[in-house]
Structure formats: structure tokens, C-alpha cells
Amino acid sequence: MMRMTPSTIELPVTADDYRIARYAAAAIALTVGEAALPSPLPGIKPGLANIIVLVVLARYGWRDAAWVSLLRVVAGSLVIGQFLAPGFFLALAGAVCSLAVLALAQRLPARFFGPVSASVLAAFAHIGGQLLLARVWLVPHDGVFYLLPLFATAALVFGAINGLVAARLLDAPVAAPVEVKDGS
Amino acid sequence: MKSSVPDGLRELLAHAAGAGHAPWRTLLKPGDWLLLLAAGMFVAASYPLLWRGGTADRAIVKRDGQVVTELALNVARKYELTGAIGTSVIEVQPGRARVLSDPGPRQYCVQQGWLTRANAVAICAPNHVTLQLAGRSGQNDAYDTLNY
Numbered sequence: 001m002m003r004m005t006p007s008t009i010e011l012p013v014t015a016d017d018y019r020i021a022r023y024a025a026a027a028i029a030l031t032v033g034e035a036a037l038p039s040p041l042p043g044i045k046p047g048l049a050n051i052i053v054l055v056v057l058a059r060y061g062w063r064d065a066a067w068v069s070l071l072r073v074v075a076g077s078l079v080i081g082q083f084l085a086p087g088f089f090l091a092l093a094g095a096v097c098s099l100a101v102l103a104l105a106q107r108l109p110a111r112f113f114g115p116v117s118a119s120v121l122a123a124f125a126h127i128g129g130q131l132l133l134a135r136v137w138l139v140p141h142d143g144v145f146y147l148l149p150l151f152a153t154a155a156l157v158f159g160a161i162n163g164l165v166a167a168r169l170l171d172a173p174v175a176a177p178v179e180v181k182d183g184s
Numbered sequence: 185m186k187s188s189v190p191d192g193l194r195e196l197l198a199h200a201a202g203a204g205h206a207p208w209r210t211l212l213k214p215g216d217w218l219l220l221l222a223a224g225m226f227v228a229a230s231y232p233l234l235w236r237g238g239t240a241d242r243a244i245v246k247r248d249g250q251v252v253t254e255l256a257l258n259v260a261r262k263y264e265l266t267g268a269i270g271t272s273v274i275e276v277q278p279g280r281a282r283v284l285s286d287p288g289p290r291q292y293c294v295q296q297g298w299l300t301r302a303n304a305v306a307i308c309a310p311n312h313v314t315l316q317l318a319g320r321s322g323q324n325d326a327y328d329t330l331n332y
Contacts, residue, residue, distance in 0.1 A: 112215030120223050149230040156223050167211035 031076035097129030119163025240317035267311030
């Protein structure tokens with residue numbers, strides 16, 4: 001008897017994949033939530049998703065952080081409806097630059113440098129990458145660089161805050177979930 | 185109804201407010217402080233950039249030292265003028281200007297390409313034509329003249 005068997009391709013899913021997907025989901029949720037916030041200037045955003053990237057970087061290393069960050073950019077832009085729009089490429093340029101800087105920042109002696117340093121450096125790399133892409137591609141005119149002080153201020157402030165939050169999350173004991181009692 | 189906040193939510197808020205956590209400043213290591221300081225100085229130093237009058241906003245075209253016209257650098261356009269030996273064409277685009285063509289034998293001013301900074305100048309000597317960019321503020325410019 002001949003039977004047609006539907007051929008299924010099973011991709012092995014490792015624990016790594018689940019972990020990365022979980023963190024990426026959190027980062028995407030923050031990206032989408034943040035998209036609802038009004039921004040004084042296009043490009044100035046808190047970048048809350050980077051808190052997740054920093055936590056993943058500290059806990060699981062650069063490879064996982066890169067996965068989470070890039071998944072966040074691609075999937076986040078799909079959800080917002082920005083995929084392949086200029087904003088997507090700017091976000092991608094920023095993410096790639098900050099990942100490159102994070103790879104270097106990881107080498108800083110952990111005794112003296114914490115997540116706050118990594119966060120601030122990554123934030124500056126982020127605006128650097130975005131401004132360069134904007135200059136080369138969107139605004140072929142040195143005028144974009146006159147916005148540098150504003151972007152740099154945002155990078156410093158949000159980078160420091162995100163770094164503090166990441167440091168706080170990393171500092172907290174892992175098994176300290178909030179117990180929600182039902183029917184108290 | 186005694187409490188308006190459910191217990192679970194109250195615990196969540198207490199957790200968020202930092203119950204059982206070390207104070208914030210212990211999360212910063214010495215290097216972090218140093219880096220924040222350096223970054224703050226970088227940001228402060230970048231502010232003069234914002235208000236620097238170094239961008240060009242108009243092109244001044246002269247013939248025999250006399251101003252022929254001033255072209256705003258915000259709209260793309262071309263301007264032709266007749267000089268000593270023929271017609272020079274000035275091209276303006278947002279933020280920059282150049283001599284597009286000139287009858288001069290060596291084409292120096294054409295080969296200079298786009299001028300972008302305030303006070304940059306292209307001189308077409310054979311045709312007695314000059315193209316110079318000017319910035320917003322007359323006295324606050326970084327350079328008196330620019331040539332490449």
C-alpha cells in the first residue's frame with residue numbers, strides 16, 4: 001500500500017534558541033511600547049530594548065546579545081510597520097555599530113567598568129552609526145551633524161539610565177520573582 | 185473595601201521601588217564614573233558645534249570684483265553669467281555650489297568641485313569670475329577664506 005507521507009522538516013531547537021527567543025521577545029515588546037512614546041526629534045528614543053541586550057550580553061555573551069539585538073531590529077520593525085523603511089536601516093546601522101562597540105567594551109576590566117559604561121558607549125556608537133548612515137544616504141549634506149549635540153545628550157542620558165537599569169537587573173538575585181498571591 | 189491596591193500589585197510596586205536592593209550608586213563602578221564624566225565633557229564640547237555659523241547659506245558671484253548676484257543655497261538652480269572670455273555656469277544645490285563650466289583654458293575653478301563651507305572660494309581668473317560661499321554670521325566665521 002502506498003501512502004503519501006507529508007514530509008516534515010524538523011529543525012532542531014536548542015535551549016539556546018529558546019533563551020534567545022525569550023529575550024528577543026522582551027526586547028521587541030519594549031521596542032513596540034516605545035514606538036508609542038512621542039519623541040521631540042526623530043531618532044531620539046530611550047532605547048529601552050537595549051537594557052535587554054545589555055543583560056543578555058552580561059549573562060550569556062556577545063553572540064546571544066547580537067542575536068537578540070538584530071532580531072529586535074528586524075521583528076520590531078515588522079511589528080511597527082517600518083520594515084525596510086528608512087527608520088529600519090537607521091536602527092540597523094545603530095544596532096550594528098553598538099554591537100561592534102559592545103564587543104570591545106566587553107574587554108574592559110570588569111572590576112572598574114560595569115553595565116553603565118557598556119551602555120553609554122553603545123549609545124554613542126548607536127547615534128554615531130545612525131548619523132553616518134543619515135549623512136551618507138538620507139541627508140547628503142553636513143547639516144545633520146549640527147544635530148550631534150542633541151543626539152549626544154540623549155545618548156548620554158538614556159545610555160546611563162538604561163545601563164543603571166541593566167545593572168540593577170543583573171544585580172538582583174535571579175530567582176526572585178514577584179509572587180502574585182491569588183485570592184488574598 | 186479596605187485597600188484600593190491589590191496585594192500582588194503592591195508587592196510588584198515595592199519590588200520596582202527597590203525593596204531589598206542595594207542603593208543605585210553602588211551599581212556604578214569607578215570606571216563608570218570616569219566614563220560618564222568623559223562622555224559629559226564630550227557632550228558639552230559638542231554644543232558649540234550646534235551654534236557655529238560655519239555653514240554656508242548663500243553663494244556670492246562676482247565679475248571683475250563686482251557682486252553680480254547672490255544665490256540662496258536652499259534651492260537647486262543654475263546661473264549663467266558672461267565674463268571676459270565667455271559664459272560661466274554656476275550650479276547651486278542645497279548646501280553647496282560649484283562652477284559647472286567655464287571657458288578658461290585650465291579649468292581650475294571647475295575642477296575644484298563643490299564648495300560647501302562658508303568663505304570657500306572658486307576663482308575663474310581668465311573669465312574674471314569668482315564664486316564664494318557666505319555663512320549666516322558675518323563676523324563669527326571660522327575662516328576668512330578657504331581654498332583647496
